[in-house]
Amino acid sequence: xxxxxxxxxxxxxxxxxxxxxxxxxxxxxEDHCEWANRYVAWxxxxxxxxxxxxxxxxxxxxxxxxxxxxxxxxxxxxxxVGLAWPWIAMRxxxxxxxxxxxxxxxxxxxxxxxxxxxRWPWPVWGLAVDDPFTADSSEAAALARIDGWSRATFDCTFxxxxxxxxxxxxxxxxxxxxxxxxxxxxxxxSEKRLIVWxxxxxxxxxxxxxxxxxxxxxxxxxxxxxxxxRLGTREHRHGDTLRDVHWAKSARYDRLIxxxxxxxxxxxIAVFVDTDPARHSAAGGDSTLEWSLRIAASICESVVxxxxxxxxxxxxxxxxxxxxxxxxxxxxxxxxLLHQDGAxxxxxxxxxxxxxxxxxxxxxxxxxxPIRTNRAIVLSGYGFGGKQERDDINGWIVVDTPEDxxxxxxxxxxxGTRRVSRAR
Numbered sequence: 001x002x003x004x005x006x007x008x009x010x011x012x013x014x015x016x017x018x019x020x021x022x023x024x025x026x027x028x029x030e031d032h033c034e035w036a037n038r039y040v041a042w043x044x045x046x047x048x049x050x051x052x053x054x055x056x057x058x059x060x061x062x063x064x065x066x067x068x069x070x071x072x073x074x075x076x077x078x079x080x081v082g083l084a085w086p087w088i089a090m091r092x093x094x095x096x097x098x099x100x101x102x103x104x105x106x107x108x109x110x111x112x113x114x115x116x117x118x119r120w121p122w123p124v125w126g127l128a129v130d131d132p133f134t135a136d137s138s139e140a141a142a143l144a145r146i147d148g149w150s151r152a153t154f155d156c157t158f159x160x161x162x163x164x165x166x167x168x169x170x171x172x173x174x175x176x177x178x179x180x181x182x183x184x185x186x187x188x189x190s191e192k193r194l195i196v197w198x199x200x201x202x203x204x205x206x207x208x209x210x211x212x213x214x215x216x217x218x219x220x221x222x223x224x225x226x227x228x229x230r231l232g233t234r235e236h237r238h239g240d241t242l243r244d245v246h247w248a249k250s251a252r253y254d255r256l257i258x259x260x261x262x263x264x265x266x267x268x269i270a271v272f273v274d275t276d277p278a279r280h281s282a283a284g285g286d287s288t289l290e291w292s293l294r295i296a297a298s299i300c301e302s303v304v305x306x307x308x309x310x311x312x313x314x315x316x317x318x319x320x321x322x323x324x325x326x327x328x329x330x331x332x333x334x335x336x337l338l339h340q341d342g343a344x345x346x347x348x349x350x351x352x353x354x355x356x357x358x359x360x361x362x363x364x365x366x367x368x369x370p371i372r373t374n375r376a377i378v379l380s381g382y383g384f385g386g387k388q389e390r391d392d393i394n395g396w397i398v399v400d401t402p403e404d405x406x407x408x409x410x411x412x413x414x415x416g417t418r419r420v421s422r423a424r
Contacts, residue, residue, distance in 0.1 A: 126177035274365030
């Protein structure tokens with residue numbers, strides 16, 4: 001019976017003894033008053049240190065010795081020069097930002113040119129220019145010296161990480177010379193902006209659809225089909241339509257003879273992209289919206305480069321491109337500028353007119369997208385940081401993660417092409 005009523009009380013854990021070195025480190029290095037950091041943050045700046053020194057010098061001159069006033073005058077003079085000199089120097093500086101090209105790509109280096117003019121007769125030191133491709137105030141280039149009455153040109157290489165129009169913010173050029181107490185700055189003028197297209201990857205032709213739609217694509221003389229000019233004649237096969245029957249030769253040979261025509265190599269494709277941010281997951285360059293636009297740009301670029309036609313639907317806005325580089329540039333510009341320049345409301349709402357779209361229809365979005373076609377590319381919000389379950393995803397091509405999107409799309413694209421070829 002004694003075994004049934006044994007005590008279950010656990011022995012207290014032994015307290016770890018803190019050594020004297022650990023205790024001193026905790027006292028000296030631990031932040032014991034985090035609530036006061038915002039009130040004393042100015043003391044960590046050079047100007048704050050000088051102000052404290054000026055106050056101590058004033059007290060010393062009043063209550064200790066008159067030599068404190070001399071120290072106070074020196075500190076005040078340093079503060080006055082440190083604040084006035086940057087402001088005076090920037091009054092004579094004029095800067096302009098120019099890009100080497102009007103368009104760029106995500107992840108591809110882009111050359112920007114800064115033209116700096118100094119209208120003062122004396123040189124200006126310690127100039128720094130903000131990075132036009134980042135939202136923070138990080139510096140892109142540091143200019144050691146600009147001679148008086150001179151004009152200098154500096155080239156800088158940037159790598160934009162996201163699509164859009166740059167610069168997105170006001171780029172500043174400034175200096176804190178000589179003491180770094182305060183940075184005076186002026187905006188950099190930029191007359192022309194850089195349009196950064198989304199990154200794309202190669203895709204093979206998808207193949208024709210089985211629907212009887214009048215396609216507008218490239219016709220091949222090496223491949224027989226039901227479009228274009230006549231290539232020759234052959235005997236009737238099961239499935240040929242009566243409109244292809246060559247009646248004169250059929251009467252001559254007393255059997256049905258049909259005409260062979262050119263085939264369409266690349267048909268016209270409709271691409272629907274769900275652009276509503278509320279139905280997408282994550283943020284930044286790895287969001288489902290950005291990858292949807294990259295996939296759409298890759299499809300459109302692959303089709304147009306093969307002299308085909310594309311209808312791209314960004315929400316309820318349609319952009320067409322037919323086998324010309326100018327049309328492709330306009331289409332990629334629309335993708336790059338999506339949800340910028342106040343165009344978000346006009347491109348996110350509404351539903352596209354599916355009746356006006358050609359036979360091959362590819363929809364791109366998440367599992368919440370209202371538009372679903374027989375070729376739906378679904379981006380898994382679960383793999384991109386969303387909350388829906390992985391089992392709920394169903395589509396022609398499912399993109400699980402943002403790491404290898406190109407490989408996932410290419411694999412599913414080739415499988416879809418084989419299925420279409422076998423069906424024909």
